[in-house]
Amino acid sequence: MDIELTHLLKKYQNRVVVDIEKAVFKSGQICGIIGANGAGKTTLLKMIAGLEPYERGTICYDGKRLADADHRRITYLSQTPYMMQTSVYNNIAYPLKIRGFIKSQIENAVHAILEELQIEPLSDQLATQLSGGESQKVALARALVFNPEVLLLDEPTASIDQSTIKVIESTIAKRNREQSMTVITISHDLDQIERMCKEIFVMERGKNNVYSRGNHSER
Numbered sequence: 518m519d520i521e522l523t524h525l526l527k528k529y530q531n532r533v534v535v536d537i538e539k540a541v542f543k544s545g546q547i548c549g550i551i552g553a554n555g556a557g558k559t560t561l562l563k564m565i566a567g568l569e570p571y572e573r574g575t576i577c578y579d580g581k582r583l584a585d586a587d588h589r590r591i592t593y594l595s596q597t598p599y600m601m602q603t604s605v606y607n608n609i610a611y612p613l614k615i616r617g618f619i620k621s622q623i624e625n626a627v628h629a630i631l632e633e634l635q636i637e638p639l640s641d642q643l644a645t646q647l648s649g650g651e652s653q654k655v656a657l658a659r660a661l662v663f664n665p666e667v668l669l670l671d672e673p674t675a676s677i678d679q680s681t682i683k684v685i686e687s688t689i690a691k692r693n694r695e696q697s698m699t700v701i702t703i704s705h706d707l708d709q710i711e712r713m714c715k716e717i718f719v720m721e722r723g724k725n726n727v728y729s730r731g732n733h734s735e736r
């Protein structure tokens with residue numbers, strides 16, 4: 518899904534925090550958003566997710582405004598994911614339950630994603646008692662289990678160990694490659710941006726610049 522921003526303006530208490538004339542996040546690509554603390558990255562990502570209102574401008578998804586039904590095709594993963602006070606399995610199954618999937622479909626999908634993210638042993642554990650890295654993997658599993666078209670990530674691997682980062686990055690890259698999932702990810706880790714992203718969206722005090730990485734090799 519192409520995401521196109523036009524004349525976008527967002528203020529908090531009269532202070533401009535996002536001011537973007539034009540930008541396009543292309544369908545099927547992984548784009549990294551970088552910028553200093555307070556540059557407006559999280560605010561922009563939440564606006565794209567439809568979670569934050571704005572003063573002026575438009576965000577179009579394949580040329581159309583976001584309709585309620587489209588929320589089902591976009592998923593936003595926050596820096597501090599919320600876990601429900603129940604098992605890891607139930608947390609991951611939840612998005613499928615509310616979309617009306619039947620029990621056997623839910624079981625198959627949840628087991629597949631548990632395996633993909635190498636967290637099967639956590640299945641029965643209470644989700645509120647996980648470590649930071651485990652929580653991020655469970656949150657990613659819950660975000661991916663219904664095959665979203667767009668994945669919006671706010672620092673998915675901040676303070677996470679290298680082996681967990683590797684699993685998270687390769688899972689996202691695989692979905693992008695095999696299902697053309699569009700990904701926009703905020704990261705302060707420039708090595709990660711280099712590994713994952715073809716386009717880099719630099720934010721500076723609410724404004725943007727986009728760079729294409731010509732030397733990026735497909736994987």
Ligand SMILES: Nc1ncnc2c1ncn2[C@@H]1O[C@H](COP(=O)(O)OP(=O)(O)OP(=O)(O)O)[C@@H](O)[C@H]1O
Pocket residue numbers: 529530534552553554555556557558559560561
């Ligand atoms: N709910 C809010 N009310 C008022 N101001 C806010 C609110 N949320 C964010 N801001 C302000 O908007 C600006 C942009 O914040 P945002 O979180 O988008 O930045 P960021 O680039 O994601 O920063 P970081 O890298 O530190 O996460 C900051 O100056 C912040 O203080």
